[in-house]
Amino acid sequence: MASATAKSVYLQGVRDGMPFLLVAIPFAALFGVSAIEAGLTIGQAMGFSVLVIAGASQFAALQMIVDHAGVALTLLAALAVNLRMAMYSASLVPYLGDAPLWKRACVSYLLFDQTYVAGVARFEAAPQMTVRDRMAFFVGVATPIAPVWVVATLLGALLGARIPEAAALDFALPITFIAMVAPMLRTLAHVVAALVSVVVALALIGLPSGTGLLIAAACAMAAGVIVEERTA
Amino acid sequence: MSDTTIWTVILLLGIGTFVIRFSFLGLIGTRPMPPLLLRLLRYTPVAVLPGLVAPLVLWPAATGGTPDPARLCAAAVAMAVGLWTRSVLPAVITGFATLYLGLWLTGAF
Numbered sequence: 001m002a003s004a005t006a007k008s009v010y011l012q013g014v015r016d017g018m019p020f021l022l023v024a025i026p027f028a029a030l031f032g033v034s035a036i037e038a039g040l041t042i043g044q045a046m047g048f049s050v051l052v053i054a055g056a057s058q059f060a061a062l063q064m065i066v067d068h069a070g071v072a073l074t075l076l077a078a079l080a081v082n083l084r085m086a087m088y089s090a091s092l093v094p095y096l097g098d099a100p101l102w103k104r105a106c107v108s109y110l111l112f113d114q115t116y117v118a119g120v121a122r123f124e125a126a127p128q129m130t131v132r133d134r135m136a137f138f139v140g141v142a143t144p145i146a147p148v149w150v151v152a153t154l155l156g157a158l159l160g161a162r163i164p165e166a167a168a169l170d171f172a173l174p175i176t177f178i179a180m181v182a183p184m185l186r187t188l189a190h191v192v193a194a195l196v197s198v199v200v201a202l203a204l205i206g207l208p209s210g211t212g213l214l215i216a217a218a219c220a221m222a223a224g225v226i227v228e229e230r231t232a
Numbered sequence: 233m234s235d236t237t238i239w240t241v242i243l244l245l246g247i248g249t250f251v252i253r254f255s256f257l258g259l260i261g262t263r264p265m266p267p268l269l270l271r272l273l274r275y276t277p278v279a280v281l282p283g284l285v286a287p288l289v290l291w292p293a294a295t296g297g298t299p300d301p302a303r304l305c306a307a308a309v310a311m312a313v314g315l316w317t318r319s320v321l322p323a324v325i326t327g328f329a330t331l332y333l334g335l336w337l338t339g340a341f
Contacts, residue, residue: 019320019321019324020320022321022324022325022328023324040238041235044235044238044239044242047239047242047243047246048242048245051242051243051245051246052242052245052246052249053249054249056284057245057249061241061245065233065238065241068233071233071237071240071241071244074241074245075241075244075245075248078245078249079245079248079249079252082248082249082252082253083252084280084284085249085252085253086252086253086255086256087273087276087279087280088253088276089252089253089254089255089256089257090255090256090260090265090269090273090276091273091274091276092256092257093256093257093260093261093265094265094270096257097257097260097261097262097263098261098262101258101261104254104257104258104261105254105258107257108250108253108254108257108258109250109253111253111257113281116277117277117281120276120277168294168302168303168331168332168335170292170293170294171288171292171294171303171306171331172328173285173288174285174288174289174303174307175306175307175310175323175324175327175328175331176320176324177281177284177285178285178289178307178310178311178314178323178327179310179313179314179320179321179323179324179327180277180281180314180320181277181278181281181282181285181314182310182311182312182313182314182315182323183314183315183317183318183319183320183323184277184278185278185315189275190275190278193275193278193279194278194279194282195282196279197278197279197280197281197282197283197286198282198283198286200283201282201283201284201286201287202283202286202287202290205287212283213280213283213284216279216283217276217279217280217283218279220275220278220279220280220282220283221272221273221275221276221279222272224272224274224275224278224279225268225271225272225275228271
């Protein structure tokens with residue numbers, strides 16, 4: 001019986017992960033195209049999507065390679081873009097911290113914006129879930145996304161310039177992130193946090209890539225808690 | 233960059249990204265975290281994603297950083313539909329529909 005439940009929870013995760021394919025496919029294909037245009041081999045493009053598996057930082061690294069930045073600066077810029085995932089990691093601890101270490105390592109490999117948001121949304125809505133069910137759900141969300149991410153990168157790298165620029169694939173990322181955040185704006189505290197995040201990030205746009213965003217996120221989280229206390 | 237250098241970047245970036253993702257999940261595990269930290273962390277998604285997206289919406293790289301009416305409208309529609317329906321998929325679909333309609337109307341598509 002327990003295993004049947006875990007299976008249905010896993011399938012719910014798969015279903016919740018499906019909508020993100022609409023974004024993962026064009027975004028990964030765009031990375032494949034851009035990597036080849038930047039002079040990388042198909043193997044290197046695939047290496048990025050399999051080993052790094054974090055779209056925004058892959059693009060950041062690619063841009064630095066094109067700009068002839070050194071290894072150190074390239075790594076710094078790309079890793080800064082990924083620092084937000086440390087916050088994701090911390091915020092999953094209350095939900096998945098009790099799982100065995102190797103399972104937490106698997107979750108870490110599959111921890112990107114989409115799996116994180118879908119996972120936390122479900123864990124918050126269903127506090128009675130067991131750690132095993134949460135794990136099954138999380139892996140379920142990642143199941144359609146991760147392999148498709150890799151295959152779409154390959155297709156992009158193979159098709160290359162045949163995807164027209166007018167397809168505006170660059171805007172797939174902003175549209176999805178907005179679509180992911182809007183349903184989460186449930187309370188005044190969430191709305192204020194989102195507004196503070198936008199204002200501070202725009203104000204600090206001149207700082208090195210990723211730095212302004214980290215400061216903006218910290219301010220926004222503090223603003224959320226302050227408003228929560230005032231309105232409670 | 234040479235082929236070897238690019239592979240070095242890929243490997244180190246892969247390792248570094250994993251370490252970031254594993255940081256808290258791997259180190260803290262079952263140990264309890266301070267309540268204030270837990271409350272702060274609840275706001276993580278709404279604190280990170282809007283700040284990540286805002287510059288991309290206002291100054292898209294595809295137009296050389298010039299604000300683009302089609303992209304601004306697409307962002308506004310995705311936001312409005314997401315707030316209204318409370319679900320991701322309708323917001324993504326209407327966002328894309330608005331983007332292509334806007335690009336077509338402004339002659340960019």
